[in-house]
Amino acid sequence: MKVKLQDQRKVVILALVCGLLLYIVSQWFRSSTSSDLIISGYPVLMLLSGFAAAAACIGIYNQSLLFQTPKLTLRRVLLTTLFLLVGLFQLVHIVLFAEEIPNGAMIESELSLKMMTLGSVICAVGLLFIYTVSEKEIALPRKFLLFSGTLGGFVILYTLGIQNWSGLPKLLEExxxxxxxxxxxxxxxxxxxxxxxxxxxxxxxxxxxxxxxxLYGTLSFLFAECYWVSATMVNDINLLMGLLSNCIGYYFIQKGLYTSVVDTPFLKQQAAEARMNYIAHHEDVTGLPNRRRLSQRLKAMMDEAIVQEQLVGVLVLNINRFKTINDSLGQQAANRVLHQVGQRLKHSSLPCEEVFGLGRDEFVIAMTDFYTTDTALRRTRSILQLFEKPVMVDGNEYHLTLGIGMAIFPHDGESPEEIIQNADTALHNAKEQGLELNRYAHAMQMKAQERLQLENDLRKALDRGQFYLMYQPQVNLASGLVVGMEALVRWQHPQRGSISPAEFIPLAEESGLIVPLGEWVLRQACKQNKIWQEAGYRKLCVSVNLSMRQFRHSHLLDNISGILNETGLEPAWLELEITESMTFDKDRAFEQLRKIKEIGVHISIDDFGTGYSSLHYLKDLPIDRLKIDRSFVNEVMEDRNNAAIVSTITSMAHHLQLKVTAEGVENEEQLVFLRDQHCHEAQGYFFSKPILPSDFETKFLRDVDKPAG
Known part of the structure; x- marks a missing residue:
């Protein structure tokens, strides 16, 4: 935590006062007869203090290089070199410390004093130099070269120090x-x-x-010099106090390096994570938690409600005729109206309620801690009454009315997404009927029958060859060339025609059919890629999505290896896409990813930023690429939060030496923005929608050197 400047001065003054008081007390003690008790053990104390000082210096050297990063600061490298050098002189000072005089006593030798003085000179000059030159990042030096150079410098200085130069005064006279x-x-x-x-x-x-x-370390060194300047004899207690003061200084230097190398980067990482998490989970205009956060909190509320045997209500609120407000007042004033509405809902919410913003003019209130639907309906009517008072914006009053759709768990749905969707359906139904409030009405039997029929058809579809793959190109933004493709599965139903993946993929996930379907997709994609390679086209990497069930399957690695061997495709031309939520079980996920990487297959994280994100885990994941979710890219030019997220993800990926692919690119403005952020690759309708293999071959493979888009 940063302290204020006034507090900083107080701390420095306190350190100076304490140092001066200690100095005065030690000088009084030195002049007293009781100091003889210390003097009698002086050589032993000096040896212990000297070895402690040498060990502290070597500790500074070890700690500074213990935590490796791709870049080191010049200050850190110079401090490492300086205190290794000082530590060597401290060690020699103690090794050469004592010489015996005729009466049997041990006193400090001339050479020992030279080494101590030379170490002090080097330390003082080095610190002043390090903190006056400009700070900058440098490439990581080799430890061996750094150590060897420092050791060589020490040998040269030591050799010069032991010479008896004629005419130079001695440090010791008797x-x-x-x-x-x-x-x-x-x-x-x-x-x-x-x-x-x-x-x-x-x-x-x-x-x-x-x-x-x-700074505290430097002040300790300064007081050490005060002690040594005050010393008069070789067994003077001031020499001992100076050495002890140096030990304290080395401790502070080591703590400062630890703060620089460990604490500060960790705090910066925490701040970056917190900022990124806030942007990803809060709506820009109102500052309320957004849809992503709503899904997370609603899941937690539902789990708790099951345990407590309570209900959970979801209200989707919409401002009636808001388009008229927006058209008449302008976007900025309309945004302030939205902000006022959000704040009124938030400030009037009960402890068991949470308010969310869905963007545009929609809000959601999640309610819990109630047992009957009548309770929820009464509370909802009181929320409508909140807007009997006008909203004040820019000195003007605006009378607003709301429409509310309600859905209640577990009666109206089993998942957060289903409850939200049903409440939204109830809202639209209310608007159609001119109602303020509408509760979701079940049509569950028919819907369940349709769902069951679709699941039965899905089970037969794979055997009957109703699935097929389409391919969407991935384009290098620097060259404009197609460098990869994503394989996307489609279902052609014999009666219903083309069925959206958004409809049959979740059903396949829930029923377990996603595993054989996923294997079929992987086999077909590898087979098609190999056919194109054998036809002489330039080799491209094909990306295939892995589902959660596939990723957790115990035989995943065997299946991947078997398909690669069967199709003859080299692992380097296959990329598997996983989602962040698959890494929630960190240990299991890391082991699975590590095995996949070992066989040479590339790995990317799809829809990055929309799921379980942690920089702490991400830096250790054995992955090659991040794919920015289309929800961030779609409104990157209109929503500054989405722009900030894309910029942050791209910058972070560069620092982690990962490639970045942006999904959902639909126009030139988005493309230019992504290029400015140094995004590596992109895919989307701006380049091409997903197309059949024959069309992909014609459009992108027969003339691979032609820029896409």
Whole structure:
């Protein structure tokens, strides 16, 4: 969480005050006789503190490269290199720490002091340099080269440090620290002070989450230099306090790196997911949850109602003669009217009710926690009374009337979609009859008979050869060339004629017939693709949809492999399309997808953005492509939320190195928008409707270098 600037200053001031108080107390303790208790164990404490400091530096190096990403920041690479180098000097400082004097005591050696001082100089100069150069992303360097270069730099600096250059003053004179030692560490302290100022102003400007911890670490290094400047003897407690202060600084540096590498990206990912989820599940004009959210919530309400033995009511509301309002006031004013209506419904809703916006001038209220239809009817009539008062927009009053259609679960339907559809049917019936309120009337027996007959016909259709495939081209937006095709099943009924897939596919899913039908589609698509390849046409990838039942089938992989072997089609020319909801059982889905990928078949997620979405799962899925649902593409030029969703999905896919295909492209404006978003491929009626294999061959295969559309 970001803190305000005033709070930031308080934290920095508090850190400075605490550091100063500790410094004053330690100097008082140093001058007291009780400090002899510490001095007697001084070498051991110095060794322990030194090894802790070296371990902390190496820990910073390991942590910085532990979390791999395709890109690293320059700051992160430089910090990694810097603290590996400082850690090596800290290690040598402790290894060379002690030399024995004639009375048997252990004191710090000249060479050890050199290593400690050299490490401090490198750390101070490095921090100041890192946070004054411009930040940018760089390619991921090889760990071996990075480590080798750092180690080579250390060897060079160490070799120079151990030389006894004539004329250079010593850091140690007998058992006293020299004036040169004090000067060096005073200058280093000045560098740390400048770095602290630079960091504070960067923190004030950028609000980066890692900068506070880096600043606290730099202040700790600054206090370490204060201790060392105040030291006079080789066994001075100030040397120990300085080393301990450095350890605290390394801790803060490590925490800052963790924030930069782990916490901040995670929070950004969470924010992106939340924003994308909000856009996908809320209506733009009213800000109310939309149809996607309605289906989810209605399913939850129905499950709860079954347990509690309650009813669930769905009211579909429509503003009468809204087109007249829109035509007379204009779209912007009409949108404000819709917003006012949505807010009035929302604010007057009961705890057991939820309000949704379906777009245009339709709203839905989902009601629960009641046991009789009379209760629902009374509540619905009270909702109608809400609009006896006019709606105020731009200082003008508008008297509105509503039409309401009602459907009640479980009497009027068994699924969210069925209940919503039946309530919508009741609304249209009410408008036809000039009623304000209408309850859905059952015609269940006839409908059930028709459904049963259709299911029986469906069972015979596959054996009687009534199914056939049509193909829709997939076009590369950069070149305009056809690069793939989607196979779509159709049913030619002998009496009813062509039956819509929207009618027979759900029935096939529920009855289990989708599994043999899906296998037939896969076999025919692979067979046709192989025929075209043997005819000498350029090889294209054919996409086939997998149903939920197919995907969960235990023999799916064997079926795919068997069909590929039977038809002779290479796996690289087949792409299987799944939906997001199939990945809800994460472990099972990942294993199934992994096996499919291993045999060389491509995988795409169809209708992306309309189902169960999680960036956390998506980044690990073994997939090749995202297909943006046509519901987002259709109104991409009119609905900024849909445009934002398409842009977000495309950008995210690029970062995850996935291809993107947009479905439902119907006009030039949509095509231009998708190109601007760097969408890879598209399909839709703008290029071609689904057509028979012979027509596809004539139009798209015999002249494959001709741009489509």
């Amino acid at each position: 058992d006293m620290l020299s004036y040169t030692f004090t000067q060096f560490h005073f200058l280093v302290g000045v560098l740390y002070g400048v770095s602290a100022i630079v960091l504070f102003y960067k923190w004030k400007k950028n609000k980066d989450g890692d900068l506070p911890y880096i």
